[in-house]
Amino acid sequence: MTQKYLIPLTAVFLLFLVAYAGAGAGLGWFFGIVFPYLAVIAFLVGFVIKVMGWARSAVPFRIPTTCGQQKSLPWIKQNRIDNPDTASGVFIRMLLEIFLFRSLFRNTKAAFNRTASNRITYSWEIFLWVAALAFHYAFLVVLLRHFRFFTSPVSSWVQFLEALDGIVQLGLPGLFLSGVVLPAAVLFLLARRLFDQKVRYISQASDYFPLFLILGIALTGIFMRYFTKVDITAIKEMTMGLVTLSPTIPDGVANLFYAHLFLVSILFAYFPASKLMHLGGVFLSPTRNMANNTRAKRHVNPWNYDVPIHTYEQYEDHFRDKMIEAGLPVEKKE
Amino acid sequence: MTKNMIMGGLAVFVLAVLSPFWFNMVTTTQAAPEPELLGPAKEAKKCVLDTYEMRANHMSLLDEWRDAVVRDADRIYVAANGHAFNMSLSTGENSCLGCHEDKAKFCDACHTYTSVDPYCWECHTNPKEIE
Numbered sequence: 001m002t003q004k005y006l007i008p009l010t011a012v013f014l015l016f017l018v019a020y021a022g023a024g025a026g027l028g029w030f031f032g033i034v035f036p037y038l039a040v041i042a043f044l045v046g047f048v049i050k051v052m053g054w055a056r057s058a059v060p061f062r063i064p065t066t067c068g069q070q071k072s073l074p075w076i077k078q079n080r081i082d083n084p085d086t087a088s089g090v091f092i093r094m095l096l097e098i099f100l101f102r103s104l105f106r107n108t109k110a111a112f113n114r115t116a117s118n119r120i121t122y123s124w125e126i127f128l129w130v131a132a133l134a135f136h137y138a139f140l141v142v143l144l145r146h147f148r149f150f151t152s153p154v155s156s157w158v159q160f161l162e163a164l165d166g167i168v169q170l171g172l173p174g175l176f177l178s179g180v181v182l183p184a185a186v187l188f189l190l191a192r193r194l195f196d197q198k199v200r201y202i203s204q205a206s207d208y209f210p211l212f213l214i215l216g217i218a219l220t221g222i223f224m225r226y227f228t229k230v231d232i233t234a235i236k237e238m239t240m241g242l243v244t245l246s247p248t249i250p251d252g253v254a255n256l257f258y259a260h261l262f263l264v265s266i267l268f269a270y271f272p273a274s275k276l277m278h279l280g281g282v283f284l285s286p287t288r289n290m291a292n293n294t295r296a297k298r299h300v301n302p303w304n305y306d307v308p309i310h311t312y313e314q315y316e317d318h319f320r321d322k323m324i325e326a327g328l329p330v331e332k333k334e
Numbered sequence: 335m336t337k338n339m340i341m342g343g344l345a346v347f348v349l350a351v352l353s354p355f356w357f358n359m360v361t362t363t364q365a366a367p368e369p370e371l372l373g374p375a376k377e378a379k380k381c382v383l384d385t386y387e388m389r390a391n392h393m394s395l396l397d398e399w400r401d402a403v404v405r406d407a408d409r410i411y412v413a414a415n416g417h418a419f420n421m422s423l424s425t426g427e428n429s430c431l432g433c434h435e436d437k438a439k440f441c442d443a444c445h446t447y448t449s450v451d452p453y454c455w456e457c458h459t460n461p462k463e464i465e
Binding site for chain 2: 040043044047048051052054055147148149150151152153154158159162163169171172173174229230231232233234236237240243244245250252254280283284
């Protein structure tokens with residue numbers, strides 16, 4: 001079981017060292033220019049191919065998960081969001097799912113009772129939801145803050161976000177809250193996989209790798225900002241070169257930055273092939289994005305094969321005499 | 335989800351991912367500031383740290399100086415190159431701005447370029463502005 005996390009951990013270490021040493025050996029143009037471009041292309045092409053594949057797959061049945069009262073008789077109150085029968089209800093359900101991870105909020109855990117009865121009980125387990133929400137929003141803030149390296153002059157919304165994220169004004173350079181929340185949440189999600197035996201049993205290398213990779217990205221970023229320090233004017237010159245398609249390698253770009261950029265590029269390139277594709281997949285969750293209106297509307301399987309069908313009326317016409325003779329009930333008595 | 339909705343969403347996503355590229359094409363992009371030494375700094379040929387250390391680490395140095403001056407009344411900093419400096423951002427000729435006289439070029443150019451908004455100037459003033 002240990003190799004499932006040791007291999008990804010080693011891989012992230014090696015990737016870091018490859019970029020750090022490689023940049024030191026004068027391969028900055030590869031880790032700083034060639035690979036990031038390749039990674040962005042791989043990310044976009046891979047993402048589009050994956051989603052197009054999903055879009056092509058048939059959705060023959062309505063399979064919404066029903067988490068509340070279905071639309072029924074007029075005096076029975078329907079749960080319009082958890083069992084929607086209209087597009088607007090589905091929209092709200094998807095909005096809550098995407099922005100608040102509502103289905104994760106319902107997470108339960110199974111455990112044996114510690115009492116003599118030793119019965120299995122299910123209890124509400126909210127920490128996965130809390131950590132997931134903290135992780136995703138901290139990551140979003142970190143991602144959006146990085147737009148300061150891609151526009152010049154920097155847009156005011158980025159500066160507003162930075163002011164909000166740095167509201168504690170602790171130390172110099174000022175502490176960003178997302179820089180605390182992100183690694184803490186990743187470490188919780190990692191600890192959950194490592195120390196909860198049931199989760200550990202179902203965790204694969206492909207679950208650990210993104211966690212270690214994101215932790216590596218966060219830590220290299222944090223080290224650059226708070227500990228080892230780098231010349232960010234030079235770094236911004238370089239990132240601006242990348243996004244204006246006139247790449248340059250200015251003097252004084254730290255090797256640690258190449259390692260950070262390389263890990264980010266690996267994340268981008270790996271993204272479409274990984275479970276991280278839930279970024280696109282969440283929009284296509286068939287159990288969430290369909291209205292539960294199977295009784296109100298007739299849904300015909302779009303790839304129904306055109307076969308001659310034999311309806312009940314035809315069946316009864318065919319066997320009416322024999323049915324009457326055997327005493328079976330018939331709808332038309334000739 | 336109809337196919338058109340999926341394709342629409344995908345197009346929006348691709349545009350968002352590529353936003354740093356097209357945004358810089360449709361707007362004018364400011365070039366990186368060119369650092370230059372002016373006035374007394376040009377003749378001095380000495381600073382508290384060497385160039386790279388200064389660019390990367392000056393904020394930590396100022397933070398340490400502030401604590402040293404305010405808490406321990408320790409006002410003299412002896413640099414690695416043996417020269418002694420007054421631990422001051424803006425007071426006197428031996429301070430940062432006493433030597434680097436042009437705040438707009440020495441501080442603001444890079445801070446604005448990289449969207450850094452230090453709160454130094456909530457207490458300190460640029461000596462050039464006091465007349």
